[in-house]
Amino acid sequence: MQTLVIEVCMGTSCYLLGAQDLMxxxxxxxxxxxxxxxxxxxxxxxxxxxxxxxxINGIVLTNVTPEQLLQIVDDNLQ
Ligand code: FES
Structure with a gap:
């Protein structure tokens, strides 16, 4: 079964831009x-x-919204 490693930047700029919403x-x-x-x-x-x-699994993605993240999860966890 496929799993995903999702790492969210917790630096100040990303936090202010919505990283907590992604978590x-x-x-x-x-x-x-x-x-x-x-x-x-x-x-x-x-x-x-x-x-x-x-x-995500080692690939950096920028400017991510919660909606995009959930779509990526759905695409990868079939
Ligand atoms: S705070 Fe620098 S990349 Fe996220």
């Missing part, structure tokens, strides 16, 4: 999805102007 979107997923996601807060990804930034 909450994942935390609120139903258990059958939530248990397949390893969610971590990480330090600044050095791309502060394009936040909020995340890394």
């Amino acid at each position: 909450e979107a994942i935390e609120e997923l139903p258990p059958e999805k939530r248990t397949r996601i390893e969610l971590k807060g990480i330090s600044c990804l050095k791309n502060c102007g394009k936040g909020p930034n995340i890394r």
Whole structure:
């Protein structure tokens, strides 16, 4: 079964740009999805102007909205 490692930048800029909303979107997923996601807060990804930034299975994504993140989760957790 595929799992996802989602790392959310917890630096100040990303926090101000909505990183906490991304964390909450994942935390609120139903258990059958939530248990397949390893969610971590990480330090600044050095791309502060394009936040909020995340890394999913090692790939950095910028300017992510909760809606985009949930779509990515759905696309990857079939
Ligand atoms: S604060 Fe997120 S990339 Fe710097």
